[in-house]
Amino acid sequence: MFQNQGQGGQQTSLERRYGFFRCLSCKGEWQSSHVYCIKGTTTVYYKQDCKNCKTACNPYKVEDVKCPMCGKPAKECQGMCDHPDDD
Numbered sequence: 001m002f003q004n005q006g007q008g009g010q011q012t013s014l015e016r017r018y019g020f021f022r023c024l025s026c027k028g029e030w031q032s033s034h035v036y037c038i039k040g041t042t043t044v045y046y047k048q049d050c051k052n053c054k055t056a057c058n059p060y061k062v063e064d065v066k067c068p069m070c071g072k073p074a075k076e077c078q079g080m081c082d083h084p085d086d087d
């Protein structure tokens with residue numbers, strides 16, 4: 001006998017987001033494009049450690065990851081704009 005993980009074999013799927021962090025202990029701030037949220041939510045799955053004092057922090061704000069080149073959401077662009085068409 002084995003147990004299924006939820007109904008229909010659902011797994012927790014994660015989405016990468018851009019997060020803004022503020023450490024409550026040392027007031028340090030940082031940003032990261034490697035924030036993983038549960039898909040379709042802004043629930044952060046992994047905390048990040050403060051670089052100064054190693055306190056595990058959740059971001060106070062998360063945004064969709066944007067392509068640095070075209071500014072579109074990265075999941076739409078998927079790096080496609082990285083191929084300039086030079087007529």
Ligand SMILES: [Zn+2]
Pocket residue numbers: 023024025026027028050051052053054055
């Ligand atoms: Zn800190």
Ligand SMILES: [Zn+2]
Pocket residue numbers: 067068069070071072077078079080081082
């Ligand atoms: Zn792009």
